[in-house]
Amino acid sequence: MIAAAPPAIAIIPLSNLFKADAPSSIAGLAGAYLGALLIAPLIVLGFVKDIPLNYAGIILLAFELIFLPLAISRIIVEKDWDKIVEPYGGIIIDICFFIVFYAITANNRDILIDWSSDLSSIAIIAFAIIFLAAFAILKAGKFSHTAENKITSFLLLGTMKNYALAGGITLIIFDRQAALPALIFAAVNFIYVNWLKYKKQIIDESIITKKTPPQNLTK
Known part of the structure; x- marks a missing residue:
């Protein structure tokens, strides 16, 4: 499911933070989510064709988690409600992430405590x-x-x-262990984002240093 998952929603605020090209980020994100409506079910069906699944449930889940948020976001933008929601966007996303990853962690508490080589390999x-x-x-x-x-x-x-999307879908469709890779990838992604922030801070400090003229200490 990780391979079929679209890009993270956090790309939008991170694009502002890292001064990325906003139109490219938004267009890529929207295109990836629309593509995921088709690609995600096909990948699932291709890799787990021998496992009995609720196909209608998979399609409904993809609709609820991908298409519906896109439709709601368009309504919010057209109604000009985005200015109301925007200040709380980060909090809302964090709460949603917390719920999903807490559910995965709680369901796999015993496996995580007895950390195995398989989990290390995934990491x-x-x-x-x-x-x-x-x-x-x-x-x-x-x-x-x-x-x-x-x-x-x-x-x-x-x-x-x-x-979070990949983990949530996996937790619902498959068993609890199948959602662990999404949790581990999310933890690594947290490290990765902080590495990007640290890298940006170093670059910004370097630019400031170059722009700051040397002070004349002699009187």
């Missing part, structure tokens, strides 16, 4: 996928002489998945 894979993808996107952007803000948009879209 290593998560680190490799996220950070190597980031490295590849940065290198490709530099090689193609793409604008810095567009590279940042592609970086966020290409490395940040909606792990």
Whole structure:
């Protein structure tokens, strides 16, 4: 489900923070969510065709978690309610994430306490996928002489998945253990986002230092 999950909603506020190209981020996010309506069910059906599933439930779940939020967001924008919701957007997203990941953690408490090599392997894979993808996107952007803000948009879209969505769907459709990769990927993604913030802070401080003229200490 992680592979089929669309990019994270947090890309929008992070695009503002990292000064990414907003139109590219929004267009990519919207396109990915619309594409996920088709791609996610097909991937699930392709990989778990031998497991009896409630296909109507999968389609309904995808509709509720992907299409419905998009439709509601359009209504909010058209009614000009976004200015009311915007100050609380981060809090709302954090609460939703907390509910999903708390449910996954609570259901897998015994497995997480008895940490196994399988979980370590998932964590290593998560680190490799996220950070190597980031490295590849940065290198490709530099090689193609793409604008810095567009590279940042592609970086966020290409490395940040909606792990809460993937974990929630997996927890409902499959068993509790199947949702653990989404939880681990989310933890690694938290480290990754903080690494991006630290990297940005270093760059900003470097720019400020270069712009600050040296003070003349002699009188």
